[in-house]
Amino acid sequence: xxxxxxxxxxxxxxxxxxxxxTREPIKAVPLPAQLIVPLHQHVGGTPYPLVETGxxxxxxxxxxxxxxxxxxxxxxxxxxxxxxxxxxxxxxxxGLTTLSVVIEPDGEERWIDCEPISxxxxxxxxxxxxxxxxxxxxxGGAVFPSHLKLKPANGGTDTLVxxxxxxxxxxxxxxxxxxxxxxxxxxxxEIMQQLLQAxxxxxxxxxxxxxxxxxxxxxxxxxxxxSMEVVAVPTRYPAGGAKQLIRVLTGxxxxxxxxxxxxxxxxFNTGTAYAIADVIDRGRPLVSRIVTVAGNVERPGNYEVLFxxxxxxxxxxxxxxxxxxxxxxGGPMMGFRMPAYDVPVVxxxxxxxxxxxxxxxxxxxxxxxxxxxxxxxxxxxDLQPFELYWYSRAKNFGKAQEYHLFDCxxxxxxxxxxxxxxxxxxxxxxxxxxxxxxxxxxxAADVARDRFEFRNERIEREKRExxxxxxxxxxxxxxxxxxxxxxxxxxxSDHSEDSxxxxxxxxxxRAKAQREAIAPQNTEALPPDQQAQIVNADAHRAAxxxxxxxxxxxxxxxxxxEG
Numbered sequence: 001x002x003x004x005x006x007x008x009x010x011x012x013x014x015x016x017x018x019x020x021x022t023r024e025p026i027k028a029v030p031l032p033a034q035l036i037v038p039l040h041q042h043v044g045g046t047p048y049p050l051v052e053t054g055x056x057x058x059x060x061x062x063x064x065x066x067x068x069x070x071x072x073x074x075x076x077x078x079x080x081x082x083x084x085x086x087x088x089x090x091x092x093x094x095g096l097t098t099l100s101v102v103i104e105p106d107g108e109e110r111w112i113d114c115e116p117i118s119x120x121x122x123x124x125x126x127x128x129x130x131x132x133x134x135x136x137x138x139x140g141g142a143v144f145p146s147h148l149k150l151k152p153a154n155g156g157t158d159t160l161v162x163x164x165x166x167x168x169x170x171x172x173x174x175x176x177x178x179x180x181x182x183x184x185x186x187x188x189x190e191i192m193q194q195l196l197q198a199x200x201x202x203x204x205x206x207x208x209x210x211x212x213x214x215x216x217x218x219x220x221x222x223x224x225x226x227s228m229e230v231v232a233v234p235t236r237y238p239a240g241g242a243k244q245l246i247r248v249l250t251g252x253x254x255x256x257x258x259x260x261x262x263x264x265x266x267x268f269n270t271g272t273a274y275a276i277a278d279v280i281d282r283g284r285p286l287v288s289r290i291v292t293v294a295g296n297v298e299r300p301g302n303y304e305v306l307f308x309x310x311x312x313x314x315x316x317x318x319x320x321x322x323x324x325x326x327x328x329x330g331g332p333m334m335g336f337r338m339p340a341y342d343v344p345v346v347x348x349x350x351x352x353x354x355x356x357x358x359x360x361x362x363x364x365x366x367x368x369x370x371x372x373x374x375x376x377x378x379x380x381x382d383l384q385p386f387e388l389y390w391y392s393r394a395k396n397f398g399k400a401q402e403y404h405l406f407d408c409x410x411x412x413x414x415x416x417x418x419x420x421x422x423x424x425x426x427x428x429x430x431x432x433x434x435x436x437x438x439x440x441x442x443x444a445a446d447v448a449r450d451r452f453e454f455r456n457e458r459i460e461r462e463k464r465e466x467x468x469x470x471x472x473x474x475x476x477x478x479x480x481x482x483x484x485x486x487x488x489x490x491x492x493s494d495h496s497e498d499s500x501x502x503x504x505x506x507x508x509x510r511a512k513a514q515r516e517a518i519a520p521q522n523t524e525a526l527p528p529d530q531q532a533q534i535v536n537a538d539a540h541r542a543a544x545x546x547x548x549x550x551x552x553x554x555x556x557x558x559x560x561x562e563g
Contacts, residue, residue, distance in 0.1 A: 009380060031078060032105075034102055041347045045070060116280065127280075183222070287307060
């Protein structure tokens with residue numbers, strides 16, 4: 001019995017341009033002179049480097065360790081020598097740099113020791129850690145760390161969806177992967193089903209890929225996977241969106257602000273399933289992916305490309321035609337123009353679209369919005385793009401969020417149908433980036449305020465503690481003095497004064513005895529300098545004697561009146 005399919009609202013049907021790149025099988029790419037491997041290739045924290053300039057690395061060796069749980073490792077795509085660990089231009093329209101490991105291949109392609117991972121000998125959490133350390137992320141474009149998505153939801157996972165729709169024009173990497181390596185994709189889906197404890201697996205493929213559908217159905221029947229089903233879905237862009245494919249296959253419509261896991265559904269790309277099987281069955285980390293090269297080239301096709309390979313090195317294999325003026329990473333609907341031709345292929349690179357003015361003419365001038373509503377009818381997320389446009393243009397980001405700006409998947413359907421030629425998605429991306437920037441600033445200010453308040457509280461606490469300790473010490477001293485005074489017998493104070501006077505008198509007596517011990521008659525036996533000191537001392541004592549003796553006993557001169 002044929003499965004009942006559902007529809008999602010909106011969507012468009014652009015020309016697909018897929019035939020030319022599916023005529024030949026997947027081809028290998030020769031090693032370039034250098035591989036530039038960015039450490040940040042996924043959503044989450046930036047991995048920290050594990051190698052330095054001059055280190056010799058093997059293929060599959062970890063060169064970047066995951067920074068926290070929301071992160072994933074990065075590995076050397078080939079064997080060779082690290083010639084630099086420095087910022088390089090990344091595959092992003094901003095043209096900014098990111099810390100990268102530059103490897104000079106030795107041409108030997110020497111792998112690290114790879115051992116299969118036993119699912120029976122490891123707990124599910126340990127398997128997920130292995131996938132994190134193997135660098136597995138979503139290869140459908142979101143590049144979210146896969147080990148996080150492979151945790152069962154609180155309410156359990158009922159359905160695992162494998163996304164093979166690949167609705168974007170020109171892109172055929174998933175199509176060729178399913179045609180040539182379907183068994184390994186099904187093996188990866190089995191592993192994910194086991195980790196998620198999902199009841200069933202639905203594999204959605206657009207009906208314009210009959211060869212891929214046949215190959216996947218044959219692989220499912222060969223493995224006797226009774227809980228798996230390959231489903232052909234209608235060709236309509238963006239059927240490859242996670243929420244849209246879930247709606248078509250299950251009828252579940254994920255509302256604003258909710259996730260599919262809240263309804264027991266999880267979605268993965270076919271390339272991700274293939275990578276997971278490679279890690280588990282062969283122990284090999286993720287170091288390459290299938291990339292479509294199409295557009296203004298002589299021989300469009302699909303290539304297995306090592307991460308870090310310059311895009312112009314790959315595109316040259318397809319024969320770049322004259323007139324090329326840009327490289328686009330991705331398709332014409334959701335892709336980004338690259339800041340340079342030699343930016344590296346990363347985990348998010350599913351297509352290198354070579355552009356030219358003939359293939360992609362300059363956009364027509366933007367005119368004012370006429371509120372025709374075409375964008376709202378085409379929006380697969382059931383948004384009001386014209387309202388989002390007005391608030392984004394006015395920089396009223398609060399109202400834009402009220403209209404569910406972050407539910408926009410940036411598919412480009414609204415801009416595709418807009419009769420005013422307004423680049424709506426550009427406005428939405430601008431608004432999102434501004435909101436994120438303000439959120440980061442607010443967070444930084446909140447952290448600084450919390451630190452300041454904590455510092456003031458600590459200083460006040462230390463002052464209170466110091467004052468309390470001083471008060472306690474003073475009180476203890478007073479209490480001890482009071483107890484000693486109360487315990488002392490009467491007359492103790494007078495006795496103490498008499499003892500002090502006796503000690504002083506004894507000291508004075510000893511000093512007098514020492515002076516008298518040196519008699520004048522003995523000075524002749526002393527050295528001349530000591531004799532002079534004694535004479536001077538005697539003279540000094542004689543001079544001050546009236547002051548110390550009885551003044552009345554000294555003779556005085558009589559005054560003239562007395563004489």
